[in-house]
Amino acid sequence: MLNRIDLRGARRDPRGLLPRAQLDVSVAVESIRPVVEAVHEHGFSAIREATEKFDGVTLERLRVPAEAIAAASEALEPEVRAALLEVIKRARKVHADQRRTDVTTQVVDGGTVTERWVPVRRVGLYVPGGLAVYPSTVVMNVVPAQEAGVEGLVVASPPQASNNGLPDSRVLAACALLGVDEVYAVGGAQAIAMLGYGADGADEADRCEPVDVITGPGNIWVTAAKRLLRGVVGIDAEAGPTEIAILADDTADPRHVAADLISQAEHDPLAASVLVTDSLALVEGVEIELAKQVAATRHEERVRTALTGEQSGVVLVDDLEQGLRVVDEYAAEHLEIQTRDAREWAMRVRNAGAIFVGAWAPVSLGDYAAGSNHVLPTGGCARHSSGLSVQSFLRGIHVVEYTEDALRDVAGHVVALADAEDLPAHGDAVKARFGA
Numbered sequence: 001m002l003n004r005i006d007l008r009g010a011r012r013d014p015r016g017l018l019p020r021a022q023l024d025v026s027v028a029v030e031s032i033r034p035v036v037e038a039v040h041e042h043g044f045s046a047i048r049e050a051t052e053k054f055d056g057v058t059l060e061r062l063r064v065p066a067e068a069i070a071a072a073s074e075a076l077e078p079e080v081r082a083a084l085l086e087v088i089k090r091a092r093k094v095h096a097d098q099r100r101t102d103v104t105t106q107v108v109d110g111g112t113v114t115e116r117w118v119p120v121r122r123v124g125l126y127v128p129g130g131l132a133v134y135p136s137t138v139v140m141n142v143v144p145a146q147e148a149g150v151e152g153l154v155v156a157s158p159p160q161a162s163n164n165g166l167p168d169s170r171v172l173a174a175c176a177l178l179g180v181d182e183v184y185a186v187g188g189a190q191a192i193a194m195l196g197y198g199a200d201g202a203d204e205a206d207r208c209e210p211v212d213v214i215t216g217p218g219n220i221w222v223t224a225a226k227r228l229l230r231g232v233v234g235i236d237a238e239a240g241p242t243e244i245a246i247l248a249d250d251t252a253d254p255r256h257v258a259a260d261l262i263s264q265a266e267h268d269p270l271a272a273s274v275l276v277t278d279s280l281a282l283v284e285g286v287e288i289e290l291a292k293q294v295a296a297t298r299h300e301e302r303v304r305t306a307l308t309g310e311q312s313g314v315v316l317v318d319d320l321e322q323g324l325r326v327v328d329e330y331a332a333e334h335l336e337i338q339t340r341d342a343r344e345w346a347m348r349v350r351n352a353g354a355i356f357v358g359a360w361a362p363v364s365l366g367d368y369a370a371g372s373n374h375v376l377p378t379g380g381c382a383r384h385s386s387g388l389s390v391q392s393f394l395r396g397i398h399v400v401e402y403t404e405d406a407l408r409d410v411a412g413h414v415v416a417l418a419d420a421e422d423l424p425a426h427g428d429a430v431k432a433r434f435g436a
Helices: 025-042 044-055 066-075 078-096 135-148 169-178 188-197 220-229 254-265 280-296 300-308 320-330 342-346 363-368 404-420 424-434
Strands: 004-006 103-108 111-119 122-126 152-156 213-215 243-248 272-277 313-316 334-338 354-357 394-402
Touching: 025 044, 025 188, 025 220, 044 188, 066 169, 078 135, 078 169, 103 404, 111 404, 122 135, 122 188, 135 152, 135 169, 152 188, 188 213, 188 220, 243 254, 243 320, 254 272, 254 280, 254 300, 254 334, 254 363, 272 280, 272 300, 272 320, 280 300, 280 313, 334 342, 334 363, 342 354, 354 363, 404 424
Parallel strands: 004 313, 122 152, 122 213, 243 272, 243 334, 272 313, 334 354
Antiparallel strands: 103 111, 111 394
């Protein structure tokens, strides 16, 4: 079922040889630009038109009524409520430890620099609602923003025809459990434009004020809209289809490996599932398991399309050292290590959104209840970007305090560098304080 890429004996860089979905966000940007510009210029009427076109829903209002959020919480299945509360508790525990504290450095006597960590004022949190709905993503977006101290939390999620034009009821219930009451029934590129530019609504109470930062995963149209809005607001990342890579040796259980590959393929026909191994026996066992498990899974067609696509496959390597180089080059959103001494190999990985160590830490655990965040970089962006965290909502601000004596001591150096850069007024601003 899986395509095979044989890198055994290869001495060249694996870049360009690894399976990857071919998505051109720049093309999507041009396709979606008219929608974003229309929302910027016309607000509610443009959002209403785009929602009718893309979601098949006619919006009477943008904002979800408070009573609808409360009703969704009341109707939530007890087992789902218990699961969400446990996920919230674990996520808070992990993210609370990420909060940075202000630090003051005494550079010289009378001269200090304090780094303050200040939360942004207002954030827009996008929760997808296409092939699946994601109350867990509400938790992953909201908890780090709350732990950062953000004052204004805004959730946008696509309206569902099956829920009377409101976002999915479980998404609304998750908002209620987290104390978020500003929720908009808007999805896709029009939601990103609404959050970034703000928009009028059916009346003044329905207006959405612009945010400072937008976070959360979405499809290629959401990603394209984020690219257009970058610079207008802060953007967490340009998320693409989900990915799993598994670095495994002959100790891995083929049932586990197959199940984990399927778990990510279930998200989207473009989802990537990649196995990197030096064991042909494992590959053969995984193929047998895939044949059985894919046929039995609910979303068989979607899974089969993802697993047989160009973005998925098996990469055969000589040994785990080569395998480590391959997974570092691939820079997966989710990386599982199912090998002997799995933690030792995991601690040598440089590039991954999140790493799952050993047989008992599947990606599914991280998607929901590990305490980690599941909003992670995709498409190789883990080489330079991190997943969503408390830091995503904080800005470091340097506060500089110097006494007269401390400035006098360094004045000559400031003047010398100002003259060297042909910026004499910089030096004059210092000299003016000392009458020379």
